[in-house]
Amino acid sequence: MDPKERREMILDKAKKLFAEKGYHQTQISDIIREAGIARGTIYQYFKNKDDLFVRLLEKYYEKWESTVSLERDMNLAAVDPVDYFRLRIHRTLEFFAGDPDISRIYLRMGLGLHQELEAVIKKFEERIMDMIAADLSLGIRNGHVRPDLDLALAANLLAGALLRTAYYYFGTGREPPRDLEEASRKISAILSPGIFNPA
Amino acid sequence: MDPKERREMILDKAKKLFAEKGYHQTQISDIIREAGIARGTIYQYFKNKDDLFVRLLEKYYEKWESTVSLERDMNLAAVDPVDYFRLRIHRTLEFFAGDPDISRIYLRMGLGLHQELEAVIKKFEERIMDMIAADLSLGIRNGHVRPDLDLALAANLLAGALLRTAYYYFGTGREPPRDLEEASRKISAILSPGIFNPA
Amino acid sequence: MDPKERREMILDKAKKLFAEKGYHQTQISDIIREAGIARGTIYQYFKNKDDLFVRLLEKYYEKWESTVSLERDMNLAAVDPVDYFRLRIHRTLEFFAGDPDISRIYLRMGLGLHQELEAVIKKFEERIMDMIAADLSLGIRNGHVRPDLDLALAANLLAGALLRTAYYYFGTGREPPRDLEEASRKISAILSPGIFNPA
Amino acid sequence: MDPKERREMILDKAKKLFAEKGYHQTQISDIIREAGIARGTIYQYFKNKDDLFVRLLEKYYEKWESTVSLERDMNLAAVDPVDYFRLRIHRTLEFFAGDPDISRIYLRMGLGLHQELEAVIKKFEERIMDMIAADLSLGIRNGHVRPDLDLALAANLLAGALLRTAYYYFGTGREPPRDLEEASRKISAILSPGIFNPA
DNA sequence: CATGAATGAGTTTTCATTCAT
DNA sequence: GATGAATGAAAACTCATTCAT
Numbered sequence: 001m002d003p004k005e006r007r008e009m010i011l012d013k014a015k016k017l018f019a020e021k022g023y024h025q026t027q028i029s030d031i032i033r034e035a036g037i038a039r040g041t042i043y044q045y046f047k048n049k050d051d052l053f054v055r056l057l058e059k060y061y062e063k064w065e066s067t068v069s070l071e072r073d074m075n076l077a078a079v080d081p082v083d084y085f086r087l088r089i090h091r092t093l094e095f096f097a098g099d100p101d102i103s104r105i106y107l108r109m110g111l112g113l114h115q116e117l118e119a120v121i122k123k124f125e126e127r128i129m130d131m132i133a134a135d136l137s138l139g140i141r142n143g144h145v146r147p148d149l150d151l152a153l154a155a156n157l158l159a160g161a162l163l164r165t166a167y168y169y170f171g172t173g174r175e176p177p178r179d180l181e182e183a184s185r186k187i188s189a190i191l192s193p194g195i196f197n198p199a
Numbered sequence: 200m201d202p203k204e205r206r207e208m209i210l211d212k213a214k215k216l217f218a219e220k221g222y223h224q225t226q227i228s229d230i231i232r233e234a235g236i237a238r239g240t241i242y243q244y245f246k247n248k249d250d251l252f253v254r255l256l257e258k259y260y261e262k263w264e265s266t267v268s269l270e271r272d273m274n275l276a277a278v279d280p281v282d283y284f285r286l287r288i289h290r291t292l293e294f295f296a297g298d299p300d301i302s303r304i305y306l307r308m309g310l311g312l313h314q315e316l317e318a319v320i321k322k323f324e325e326r327i328m329d330m331i332a333a334d335l336s337l338g339i340r341n342g343h344v345r346p347d348l349d350l351a352l353a354a355n356l357l358a359g360a361l362l363r364t365a366y367y368y369f370g371t372g373r374e375p376p377r378d379l380e381e382a383s384r385k386i387s388a389i390l391s392p393g394i395f396n397p398a
Numbered sequence: 399m400d401p402k403e404r405r406e407m408i409l410d411k412a413k414k415l416f417a418e419k420g421y422h423q424t425q426i427s428d429i430i431r432e433a434g435i436a437r438g439t440i441y442q443y444f445k446n447k448d449d450l451f452v453r454l455l456e457k458y459y460e461k462w463e464s465t466v467s468l469e470r471d472m473n474l475a476a477v478d479p480v481d482y483f484r485l486r487i488h489r490t491l492e493f494f495a496g497d498p499d500i501s502r503i504y505l506r507m508g509l510g511l512h513q514e515l516e517a518v519i520k521k522f523e524e525r526i527m528d529m530i531a532a533d534l535s536l537g538i539r540n541g542h543v544r545p546d547l548d549l550a551l552a553a554n555l556l557a558g559a560l561l562r563t564a565y566y567y568f569g570t571g572r573e574p575p576r577d578l579e580e581a582s583r584k585i586s587a588i589l590s591p592g593i594f595n596p597a
Numbered sequence: 598m599d600p601k602e603r604r605e606m607i608l609d610k611a612k613k614l615f616a617e618k619g620y621h622q623t624q625i626s627d628i629i630r631e632a633g634i635a636r637g638t639i640y641q642y643f644k645n646k647d648d649l650f651v652r653l654l655e656k657y658y659e660k661w662e663s664t665v666s667l668e669r670d671m672n673l674a675a676v677d678p679v680d681y682f683r684l685r686i687h688r689t690l691e692f693f694a695g696d697p698d699i700s701r702i703y704l705r706m707g708l709g710l711h712q713e714l715e716a717v718i719k720k721f722e723e724r725i726m727d728m729i730a731a732d733l734s735l736g737i738r739n740g741h742v743r744p745d746l747d748l749a750l751a752a753n754l755l756a757g758a759l760l761r762t763a764y765y766y767f768g769t770g771r772e773p774p775r776d777l778e779e780a781s782r783k784i785s786a787i788l789s790p791g792i793f794n795p796a
Numbered sequence: 797c798a799t800g801a802a803t804g805a806g807t808t809t810t811c812a813t814t815c816a817t
Numbered sequence: 818g819a820t821g822a823a824t825g826a827a828a829a830c831t832c833a834t835t836c837a838t
Contacts, residue, residue: 003822024223028808038824043809061326068330085391088334089361090383096365097379103370106362127260131267135287150385156367157360157389162288163305164359165352166295171302180296184289186349190356192284193392202797227833237799239835248833401801422621426829436803441830459724466728480741480789486732487759487788488781494763495777501768504760525658529665533685542679548783551762555787558761559754560686561703564693566753569700578694582687584747588754589686590679591790600818625812635820637814646812 007045010035011056019101023053060102067095129155136195144196154195161191206244209234210255218300222252259301266294328354335394343395353394360390405443408433409454417499421451458500465493527553534593544595552593559589604642607632608653616698620650657699664692726752736793743794751792758788 001009013034017026028049032042046052068091096103132155139145165187169176177183200208212233216225227248231238245251267290295302331354338344364386368375376382399407411432415424426447430440444450466489494501530553537543563585567574575581598606610631614623625646629636643649665688693700729752736742762784766773774780 006822027806039809039826040811040824041822044822049808065326065330085394086383086387089386089390090379092361093365093368093379093383096369097375100369100375103365127264131264149389152367153364153382153385154389156364157386160363161356161360162291163363165355166292166302168351168355169292170295170299176296176299180289180292183352184285184292186352187288187356188285190348190353190393191288191390194389195284226831238801238833239799240797242834243797404801425827437805437829438803438831439801442801447829463724463728480785480793483789483792484781484785487784488777490759491763491766491777491781494767495773498767498773501763525662529662547787550765551780551783552787554762554765555758555784559758560689561761562757563750563753564690564700566749567690568693568697574694574697578687578690581750582683582690584750585686585754586679586683588746588751588791589788590682592787593682594679624810636812636822637820638818640813641818 003045006037010037010042010045011052011059014052015056015060015101015105018053018056019104056105060099060106064095064102068092128159132158139196146195146197149195158191158195162187202244205236209236209241209244210251210258213251214255214259214300214304217252217255218303255304259298259305263291263294263301267291327358331357338395345394345396348394357390357394361386401443404435408435408440408443409450409457412450413454413458413499413503416451416454417502454503458497458504462490462493462500466490526557530556537594542594544593547593556589556593560585600642603634607634607639607642608649608656611649612653612657612698612702615650615653616701653702657696657703661692661699665689725756729755733792741793743792746792755788755792759784 010031014026014031017030017034020026021030028039028042031052032039035042042052046055068088129152133151136145136149136151136154140147140149168174169183209230213225213230216229216233219225220229227238227241230251231241234241241251245254267287328351332350335344335348335350335353339346339348367373368382408429412424412429415428415432418424419428426437426440429450430437433440440450444453466486527550531549534543534547534549534552538545538547566572567581607628611623611628614627614631617623618627625636625639628649629639632639639649643652665685726749730748733742733746733748733751737744737746765771766780
């Protein structure tokens with residue numbers, strides 16, 4: 001097997017394992033077994049386990065970038081911006097649909113913890129989703145929320161949006177916004193129109 | 200110190216450390232040092248490291264639930280649903296603002312990897328954000344996107360929403376949607392109205 | 399066993415092994431087997447293998463210092479300087495006689511290489527000694543060298559003196575002496591009087 | 598390049614590296630990089646790393662032997678024995694001066710340990726030298742020791758002589774001398790005359 | 797309950813050597 | 818002879834957990 005191919009093969013096996021078991025739970029032993037190579041061989045292609053992981057992220061980051069950026073070729077002036085937005089969403093979904101492992105890795109689910117702990121986390125997340133979905137469902141019954149809303153989808157969109165923003169505001173060491181009232185208003189202004197019926 | 204108090208104290212020190220260094224990087228040694236207790240003592244309060252971590256998640260999950268759920272007391276019939284939505288967002292922000300450690304832990308940033316790896320991930324995430332923000336900025340210049348949009352905020356909301364949904368669809372082992380076209384349309388229908396100027 | 403005692407015990411077993419097999423050939427596994435402790439235990443007493451070795455050197459350096467320095471208490475004014483010199487030599491011999499392992503470690507014989515290589519080195523050294531001894535023997539027969547000279551002893555003294563000086567001059571990065579002629583004269587002036595018959 | 602030349606070239610590069618970093622710290626990778634040859638090639642010239650090292654020692658041992666032995670040609674009957682002694686010392690110094698790497702290798706400084714450990718050892722050795730030099734210095738002030746003595750030189754000669762003898766007596770597995778008193782007297786008898794003023 | 801010395805399974809990484817090309 | 822990718826035995830070190838005091 002030529003070296004380039006072998007390198008890719010190792011990355012591929014590693015990807016699968018990292019997605020499945022996470023970074024810490026995936027051992028070099030697992031990777032070499034899966035790849036059918038000797039212990040030392042992996043260190044000829046990658047400096048160490050970290051390096052291997054970083055190369056993996058890099059590779060798929062670049063893949064993502066080129067996948068999603070394809071529409072750069074399009075005639076932006078001619079296309080409807082909302083269509084363009086939808087197309088980008090589509091491309092992103094396609095990217096992850098085509099490689100579920102990567103979505104697992106990038107979205108951290110496979111990164112951190114061993115299965116038991118992951119399970120606990122998932123339970124919590126589901127409860128949060130349920131709560132949001134319940135709210136939306138109530139809203140539909142009360143005639144406030146668009147009746148054709150896909151509840152699970154909307155719950156995920158909202159939770160994802162909100163949690164990431166909370167992390168961005170409070171978890172990264174940035175100066176958090178002084179006026180949470182105003183921040184909430186801005187967030188609501190972005191998310192409400194697609195959720196609620198027009199007044 | 201009475202046992203209950205000590206237990207809470209340990210949880211508190213552990214929370215700080217988990218938020219700072221992540222689950223794997225935080226060692227029992229760190230926790231006992233920080234808590235000023237003996238190595239064996241921690242096992243008097245928690246079955247093991249995992250148990251300690253799960254108790255932590257549980258505790259703050261419950262705190263979050265009660266914080267965010269306060270408005271259950273409100274007269275839902277009387278309050279405008281969009282105001283209610285905004286209020287929930289506000290409460291959520293307050294919860295995380297009041298305990299940034301928790302946002303770090305819950306949002307996984309502190310969970311998985313050691314600093315160097317985290318840094319690589321962050322770099323990628325920033326590039327993704329930048330790309331989204333650039334798109335939005337272009338949209339504003341072209342008159343398609345609401346001109347008062349907070350770019351960084353919107354980029355986080357969109358990225359968070361989309362990535363979580365991708366994970367929900369493709370990373371959790373659920374049956375993914377057959378028609379990605381339709382999924383994109385539904386996502387766009389929810390997110391676009393708050394982003395773009397009305398046609 | 400109390401911790402202090404155990405630490406000393408480990409140092410003691412390690413000393414024996416380092417003297418026997420050298421630093422690199424002595425493995426942590428050897429030490430813990432010899433000491434009858436668990437793998438992790440040794441790391442409670444020493445940061446790592448290097449640290450263990452350095453502590454060992456330190457310990458015996460201090461021991462040497464106090465052994466050899468005892469005569470500091472003596473009334474220097476009253477004692478004959480040559481006697482004093484002889485006493486110091488005596489003390490040094492006693493120190494090493496009392497702990498041959500240490501002489502092996504300090505004198506580097508046990509430090510570096512595995513047995514086979516050591517053997518090669520020793521062969522060379524013996525040839526050097528022989529050559530010196532042959533010279534001296536010839537000198538005795540010719541009536542130039544003190545007839546009561548202990549040949550092996552003198553050969554060791556001369557070789558040790560000369561090699562160390564060569565290393566001091568040329569192997570340590572110091573500015574070497576410009577005039578080797580003069581250096582030789584000075585060395586000879588020190589070593590000859592004890593070797594040769596008075597003219 | 599012809600095979601013989603190449604072999605010498607490899608030995609030469611290896612010598613430099615062994616002197617610099619010691620046997621264990623010098624890796625085959627270092628040698629082939631320095632020599633500009635392929636990994637496998639070195640095994641065409643030497644059976645293994647040990648063999649390479651032994652050949653190196655052999656080569657320079659022979660060089661030393663022929664350098665130092667040149668005076669065998671001299672008319673021994675005609676030359677003053679002390680001059681002869683001085684000449685030999687001179688030749689030895691010249692040999693090592695001409696190839697400091699070899700002095701480093703032979704004198705073990707480069708053999709054994711990595712830099713940090715070497716540094717610790719050197720510190721101890723310097724302290725020993727200092728102690729000897731201090732003694733000598735005191736002797737000069739008191740009028741016992743020859744006032745023109747080169748202190749550093751004398752300290753090295755004495756330390757070298759004594760340590761090697763200690764090793765010879767106690768570190769090599771030989772039957773050590775029963776009477777250390779007598780051994781000290783013999784050593785002193787050899788070393789004193791060149792150090793002290795005649796009574 | 798509290799303590800902390802002891803444990804040992806588990807993991808990464810190194811590096812001399814081989815051998816098919 | 819030369820090459821360099823592949824090998825795998827070997828070694829140091831980690832760290833959650835236990836248990837006698």
